[in-house]
Amino acid sequence: MRRGFGRGRRGPGLLATVARTAVVAGTATAVAGRVDAAQQAAAQRQQEGAAAQEQLRQMHLQDRIDSQVEARLAGAAQAAPPQAAPAPARPxxxxxxxxxxxxxxxxxxxxxxxxxxxxxxxxxxx
Structure with a gap:
């Protein structure tokens, strides 16, 4: 007498194996897409932060240069005898x-x- 009458062969059939493979491949693709998007977003945020820091560094450098120039001009003005102050040049x-x-x-x-x-x-x- 046969056991499991009507079951056919043992284990999953071809269709079940193909379906399972498709589900696994689809899940892997979705996860890889999300990971890639997250990595790209992090890289873009890092680039924007670096650009903002560079702009800030440029501003601080320009401020230091301006203050040094002002200090030298003030020192030169104190050392020079008082004269009629020329009108400041308008930009x-x-x-x-x-x-x-x-x-x-x-x-x-x-x-x-x-x-x-x-x-x-x-x-x-x-």
Whole structure:
């Protein structure tokens, strides 16, 4: 007498094996896609952070240079005999526009607060 009458052969059939393989392959593809997307997002955040740090470093460097120039000019003004002060040279409209545009970009990038932006803008327009 046969055991398991009507079961046919033992183990999963061809269709069940193909279906199981498709499910495993689909799951692996989905997981790999999510991992790749997460890695790309992390790399982009790192690049943006590095760019923001570079801009901040450039601003600090420019501030140090400006303060050194001001200090030397102040030292030279104290050493020189008092004379009639010449009128300060106004920057050209193109230079002023370029500086204001740069300030706007820094504020948009989040490197300047609105208060710092307003202060620098007032200094430029004064």
């Amino acid at each position: 050209s409209v193109d230079e002023l526009h370029a500086q204001l545009t740069k300030l706007g970009e820094l504020r948009t990038a989040g490197l300047l607060t609105d208060a710092e932006f307003a202060e620098q803008k007032a200094r430029l327009l004064a």
